[in-house]
Amino acid sequence: MEHKILRLTISAQFGNTVDTVYPTILWDEENTVLVDCGFIGSLPALEKELAQHGLTVKQLTGLVLTHHDHDHMGAAAAVKRANPGIRIYASKAEAPYISAQEKPLRLKQAEEMQKTLPPEQQDFGRAFCDMLSRVEPVFVDEFFSDGDKMPWCGGCRVIATPGHTPGHISLFVEKDSIVITGDAFVLEDGRPVIANPQFTLDMTEAESSLNKLLSLNAKAYYCYHGGVYTKA
Numbered sequence: 001m002e003h004k005i006l007r008l009t010i011s012a013q014f015g016n017t018v019d020t021v022y023p024t025i026l027w028d029e030e031n032t033v034l035v036d037c038g039f040i041g042s043l044p045a046l047e048k049e050l051a052q053h054g055l056t057v058k059q060l061t062g063l064v065l066t067h068h069d070h071d072h073m074g075a076a077a078a079v080k081r082a083n084p085g086i087r088i089y090a091s092k093a094e095a096p097y098i099s100a101q102e103k104p105l106r107l108k109q110a111e112e113m114q115k116t117l118p119p120e121q122q123d124f125g126r127a128f129c130d131m132l133s134r135v136e137p138v139f140v141d142e143f144f145s146d147g148d149k150m151p152w153c154g155g156c157r158v159i160a161t162p163g164h165t166p167g168h169i170s171l172f173v174e175k176d177s178i179v180i181t182g183d184a185f186v187l188e189d190g191r192p193v194i195a196n197p198q199f200t201l202d203m204t205e206a207e208s209s210l211n212k213l214l215s216l217n218a219k220a221y222y223c224y225h226g227g228v229y230t231k232a
């Protein structure tokens with residue numbers, strides 16, 4: 001069966017900096033699944049990127065959210081409005097924060113940090129909390145557990161990679177030997193490291209998740225915050 005794994009490029013401006021992320025599309029004859037969807041307000045950018053491949057948001061059959069951070073699920077509610085038939089997947093541990101049945105842990109953390117920020121960082125901290133509180137929740141249709149298999153692109157395995165958040169997941173597209181890491185790691189000078197240690201909710205878990213991904217027999221790792229890692 002024919003299939004393709006595509007990487008999209010989504011940028012957004014935050015103050016003076018531009019942040020760029022790389023959602024993945026798992027595209028086969030029956031499914032067109034987006035893995036993470038960019039920032040609040042990224043829907044037009046997403047439409048543009050999809051159009052480059054002859055796709056539209058309405059054609060997406062699924063959206064996997066690796067975790068509840070704003071840069072991964074910021075556009076999820078807008079995607080769901082544009083395409084009400086899309087199925088949204090996340091781990092059971094992460095779903096309550098994605099659907100805001102519980103207060104998002106990232107917002108809680110940012111509000112706690114705000115109390116200890118020096119005066120010159122207060123404005124930035126407040127803007128960050130405001131932005132996090134503007135992330136629109138979305139209903140999760142299907143819960144993933146470690147080891148679950150989806151038929152996408154010839155077979156796709158869910159890998160639980162907690163640490164960055166408690167219910168973080170990555171995907172292993174076994175046929176192509178490609179791992180979609182989410183934020184289980186980022187690349188620094190080409191090497192895999194823990195993403196944003198200061199925001200990582202459990203460092204010990206994050207370390208073992210990173211090692212778990214590296215121990216997979218995978219030829220390439222697609223990192224959401226840029227770069228493709230290949231083992232030497």
Ligand SMILES: [Zn+2]
Pocket residue numbers: 069071072183224225
């Ligand atoms: Zn991220």
